[in-house]
Amino acid sequence: MQKIIIALGLAAAFGGTALASEKCNVAMADWKPREALQTKLEGEGWKVRSIKTEDGCYEAYAINAEGKKVEAYFDQQTLQSVDMKIED
Secondary structure, three states, X not given: OHHHHHHHHHHHHHHHHHHHHHHOOOOHHHOOOXXXXXXXXXXXXXXXXXXXXXXXXXXXXXXXXXXXXXXXEEOOOXXXXXXXXXXX
């Protein structure tokens, strides 16, 4: 029981970052270029401010199609979103 409580506490403390890093485990040889992610997001109506590598994922700072600030994590191989934070 105590191990479960500790695990839940750690999950709450590290939240999205832990989730993103667990899902972004791709060998660098298999990564798509950042430009491909930027093209994909711009095609969806996003205004990309920057893309960097964080916790093994691509991390994009952008304004989404709805006009909200977004910090989003993407798998480097599939370019699929694995975690997202939207500012109000």
